[in-house]
Amino acid sequence: MTLDPLFGQLLRLRRHDRTRLRQLVDALDRLCHQPVPPWQTDVYLQQLLAGMRQLLDACAVAFWYRCFGGSSLVIGPYLGMREMRLSSQTRTTLDESVQRFWQRNGASHVQSPDGSTAIIVAPVHHGLQTVATFTFLFSRSNAAFGQSQENVEAANHLQSAIQSSLHAALQLPVVDPRWSADPLEQLTSQVHLIQRSIRQTIELYLNRRAGEELVDVAAMQSFATQLHQLLDAHGLRVRCPECGHAAILRCSGAATDQRGNFVFDHYIDGRRTFHGAGSLLPRLRIVNKPPRRKRASATSG
Numbered sequence: 001m002t003l004d005p006l007f008g009q010l011l012r013l014r015r016h017d018r019t020r021l022r023q024l025v026d027a028l029d030r031l032c033h034q035p036v037p038p039w040q041t042d043v044y045l046q047q048l049l050a051g052m053r054q055l056l057d058a059c060a061v062a063f064w065y066r067c068f069g070g071s072s073l074v075i076g077p078y079l080g081m082r083e084m085r086l087s088s089q090t091r092t093t094l095d096e097s098v099q100r101f102w103q104r105n106g107a108s109h110v111q112s113p114d115g116s117t118a119i120i121v122a123p124v125h126h127g128l129q130t131v132a133t134f135t136f137l138f139s140r141s142n143a144a145f146g147q148s149q150e151n152v153e154a155a156n157h158l159q160s161a162i163q164s165s166l167h168a169a170l171q172l173p174v175v176d177p178r179w180s181a182d183p184l185e186q187l188t189s190q191v192h193l194i195q196r197s198i199r200q201t202i203e204l205y206l207n208r209r210a211g212e213e214l215v216d217v218a219a220m221q222s223f224a225t226q227l228h229q230l231l232d233a234h235g236l237r238v239r240c241p242e243c244g245h246a247a248i249l250r251c252s253g254a255a256t257d258q259r260g261n262f263v264f265d266h267y268i269d270g271r272r273t274f275h276g277a278g279s280l281l282p283r284l285r286i287v288n289k290p291p292r293r294k295r296a297s298a299t300s301g
């Protein structure tokens with residue numbers, strides 16, 4: 001089993017008892033062996049981050065994507081970062097370490113200047129390219145904080161254990177070392193990465209505007225319409241935070257009303273359903289559009 005070296009490595013660190021560690025490793029193994037349809041990538045990444053964080057006993061973990069055509073990475077999904085209340089200095093160290101170490105072969109370790117946080121940067125390779133990076137954060141109150149070398153080794157083991165599952169989930173073609181890279185496969189991989197980057201760019205923009213109050217119903221409706229056109233052009237939807245379904249953001253209320261409300265419009269068990277999103281711009285997650293419903297009439301599906 002591919003996760004056995006990881007199990008051995010983590011057992012030596014004695015952060016979990018043997019039974020607990022076996023449960024955590026088995027859970028990760030199950031996750032890595034299940035097929036991930038494209039519209040489930042976000043759920044998969046969240047579960048992967050949760051499993052990795054537990055195994056390494058880290059306080060926080062994040063996944064960073066490469067921007068298309070850029071030489072820097074942007075932060076994607078993460079867990080535990082807010083709870084750590086990082087100082088702006090630590091946050092800067094984290095960003096700088098990611099940009100400095102993401103192209104390395106293997107994980108790197110760095111400590112924040114005030115000594116409060118240990119950071120591991122673990123790049124994700126695909127063939128000869130680095131496509132993403134995980135970061136693991138340990139605070140001083142964390143038992144794993146002082147074990148920098150051990151953490152680096154554990155992160156490397158973890159990385160190789162999940163690599164092929166992650167490639168599949170990110171829809172990167174299988175890299176077979178026996179072939180010299182097939183140009184069409186390389187193109188496919190590049191296009192998938194561009195698509196992720198588009199999604200990421202839209203999400204970052206929307207998150208900056210979350211909580212904003214638009215002047216009136218007309219402005220809210222125009223925002224919702226424009227956003228839908230942009231997302232639809234790329235096969236994307238927003239994720240309803242209440243039920244997790246892919247949805248279209250709309251604004252309810254007559255154009256003459258002073259205030260309207262955003263709603264998530266989606267089909268649940270074949271029935272068109274609306275879930276409320278309040279009058280301020282909601283925090284939005286972008287997801288891939290799910291496959292067309294059978295005998296679909298129109299919209300979200």
Ligand SMILES: [Zn+2]
Pocket residue numbers: 240241242243244245247264266274275
């Ligand atoms: Zn919903």
